[in-house]
Amino acid sequence: MLLDQSTIRLGTASRAALAPPSSSRRARLRRGGAVWAGRYSRALTGFEVAAAAVAASTVLGAHPQASSTSALFWASLGLVVVWPVLLHATGAHAERVFGTGSDEYRAVGTAGFALLAVAGFVSYAADLDLSRALVVVAVPALTLVTLLGRFAARCALRGLRAQGRCTKRVVVVGRGTAALELVDRLRREHFAGLEVVAACVTPDDRDRVARTAGVPVGGLDDVVTLAGQLGADTIAVTSASETASHYLRSLSWQLEGTGIELLVAPGLIEVAGPRLHIRPFEGLPLLSVEQPRFEGWQRVVKGGLDRAVAALALVLLAPALLTIGVAVKVTSPGPVLYRQERVGVNGQAFTMLKFRSMVVDADRQVDALKAQNISDGLLFKMRVDPRVTPVGRVLRRLSLDELPQLLNVLGGSMSLVGPRPPLPGEVARYDTSVSRRLLVKPGLTGLWQISGRSDLPWEESVRLDLRYVENWSLAMDLLILVKTVRAVVSSSGAY
Numbered sequence: 001m002l003l004d005q006s007t008i009r010l011g012t013a014s015r016a017a018l019a020p021p022s023s024s025r026r027a028r029l030r031r032g033g034a035v036w037a038g039r040y041s042r043a044l045t046g047f048e049v050a051a052a053a054v055a056a057s058t059v060l061g062a063h064p065q066a067s068s069t070s071a072l073f074w075a076s077l078g079l080v081v082v083w084p085v086l087l088h089a090t091g092a093h094a095e096r097v098f099g100t101g102s103d104e105y106r107a108v109g110t111a112g113f114a115l116l117a118v119a120g121f122v123s124y125a126a127d128l129d130l131s132r133a134l135v136v137v138a139v140p141a142l143t144l145v146t147l148l149g150r151f152a153a154r155c156a157l158r159g160l161r162a163q164g165r166c167t168k169r170v171v172v173v174g175r176g177t178a179a180l181e182l183v184d185r186l187r188r189e190h191f192a193g194l195e196v197v198a199a200c201v202t203p204d205d206r207d208r209v210a211r212t213a214g215v216p217v218g219g220l221d222d223v224v225t226l227a228g229q230l231g232a233d234t235i236a237v238t239s240a241s242e243t244a245s246h247y248l249r250s251l252s253w254q255l256e257g258t259g260i261e262l263l264v265a266p267g268l269i270e271v272a273g274p275r276l277h278i279r280p281f282e283g284l285p286l287l288s289v290e291q292p293r294f295e296g297w298q299r300v301v302k303g304g305l306d307r308a309v310a311a312l313a314l315v316l317l318a319p320a321l322l323t324i325g326v327a328v329k330v331t332s333p334g335p336v337l338y339r340q341e342r343v344g345v346n347g348q349a350f351t352m353l354k355f356r357s358m359v360v361d362a363d364r365q366v367d368a369l370k371a372q373n374i375s376d377g378l379l380f381k382m383r384v385d386p387r388v389t390p391v392g393r394v395l396r397r398l399s400l401d402e403l404p405q406l407l408n409v410l411g412g413s414m415s416l417v418g419p420r421p422p423l424p425g426e427v428a429r430y431d432t433s434v435s436r437r438l439l440v441k442p443g444l445t446g447l448w449q450i451s452g453r454s455d456l457p458w459e460e461s462v463r464l465d466l467r468y469v470e471n472w473s474l475a476m477d478l479l480i481l482v483k484t485v486r487a488v489v490s491s492s493g494a495y
Contacts, residue, residue, distance in 0.1 A: 036166045037095040044093065044153060045084050051145045052083040055138040075119070075134060083142060086111040092150075099157045099166075100192050102475065104150055112143030158191040167195040168261070171227045173220065173251075174238030176205025182238055182265055183213050197230045220247070224254045236263045298474055305474075306416050310409035317403065324355055324400055332389045334360035337404055342421040345441045350413035352421055353404035357392025358385070399488045405444045417477040418443025419465035437465045440472065450483040 056076035063072060087093060092107035116139045160166045170186065172179050179201050186194045198216040200223045201209050210217040218226045223235060235255065237248060248264065255262055314321070325336045338356040341349055359365075365387055388396065395401040408414040414421065421442035427435075447464040448456060456464070468476070 037098065040098060040153070040157065040166070041093045041095075044150070045087075047149050047153075048084045048087060048146055049080060051142055051149065052080045055142045055145075056080055059134045059138050072134065076138075079134075079138070079142070083111070083115065083146075086115055087146070090114070098193075099154055099161065102479075104154070105147060108143065108146050108150060112139065112146075115139050115143075157193075161191055161193045164195065167193045168234045169197045169230065169232040170194045170234045170236050171198045171200060171223060171230070171232045172196055172236050172238070173200045173223055174265075176201050176209050178238035178265075179205070179209060180212055182236060183215075186236070194234065194236070197232055198226050200226060223251060224258070224260075227260055228258075232260065234261045234263060236265065238265050302415065302474060302477065303412070306409050307412070309416060310406045314406050314410065317406075320400075321403060324395065324403070327391050328355055328357075328389075328395075331391045332356075332359065341424060342442065343424055343427045343438065344413050344421065345438060347427070347438050348413075349424065350408065352414070353407055355392075355395055355401040355404060357389060357395050357401045358387040359389060362387040399449075402444060409444060413441070415441040415443045416445065417468075417472075417480050418446055419468060420446060420448050420461065433466070434462055436469050437462070440469050445480060445484040447480065450480060450487045 056079045059076050060073065087108065090107040090111045091097065092104060092111060094107075097104035097107065116135065119135045119139060157166060167190075172182050172186070174182065179199050183196050183199065186192065186196050196213070196215060198218065199209050199213055200218045200220055203219060206217050206219070216226065216230065226232075227235060235251070237251070252262055328336050334356055336356060338354045338358070339351050340354070342352040344350045369386075392401065405414055409416055418441050419437040422430075422437065427438070430437075447468050448461045451460075451464055
């Protein structure tokens, strides 16, 4: 039964959505999600089959003496079939892993290890004359190529999602404020592929949510009906008390047989998956949240890698560093390096190094330029800063002015990846939550660097820093370093 105007309240921008789509259009909308996912999976499978075929051909090409009856020939041929089957079996083709998160890469890695283990075991147990080129070279290379292919496919998928394609239609359910926060997050992080088409909230919140979200709004009892009208294929429920316990159980029963996915936001948005675990206690499933790790072997490894990579980078970049230093010196009076006091781990002050990109007395000009400050937080920002030198403008756009911070990393006051190094004046105005940024070393790059840099609002930059502090890992550091290259090349938010 369709909802009437007394049940659904719409914002001005969404009144046209009042007329529900026909049942055939609802079916088309819902099938659309399955269609793109199927095509995406088939494209990935085609790439994986081709990669396996190339790996098999390379192995057989290295052993021209292998006959069509040899074990090596059939093992190489089997690679073309077994590899995509393993990837499907490990969940690398599940729709939920496409486009976001690390589960997709983890599934590919699992498939690679499984194939390597099986090939090695079968070769030894059956005493087969398999070439080391197949077991030791071809399988790891195939796994690496598949990971690179997945990364390229993810970039393409995110580009399509930015255009509003290849998305799921989502109905957000919960209390007003929590629902609006979830709507805002889903719209901001569009790469997740979740398009909010409606909201279901408590009666007192309907008008406010309708005005703010601009989507059809219903009550908590209208979820299934509203999802059916709008062809939604996903329900996202917040962790508010009105949407807990018996309500979620009842909603899950109502969704049985509809094909609609049920997602629950646990209220721990900034806590990453590896720290969350379901713990069954005598039939009562509870969400276990591990404490963040600020010490241990991973910290030791991170520190060692930081120094090793910084030392290698300084050696390799020495000619570029020298060239930049000369350019800074001959184009404007003053020192080549700019030294500034920053606050590091546990509140310890250190001197951060950068190539000088401004005139010598830039710090003394801040008061005269405060009226042009575009920052909404504790930082001072100007899109066109008159204090920046011509060479400095180029250095900032490509983030080359920050290369001397490799010396800070080598000295141990900074890390390659971490929160943005704050000024003492900022730290003096931190509240308790923001002070958690100081629990780890500041970084040469970080989530703030790959998410917009100076274009980020203050609250967003703080949120990203806190997310890193709470959830850091060596794998996250590696991913951030890879994405930093793209952020630097695009020059997004650099000024």
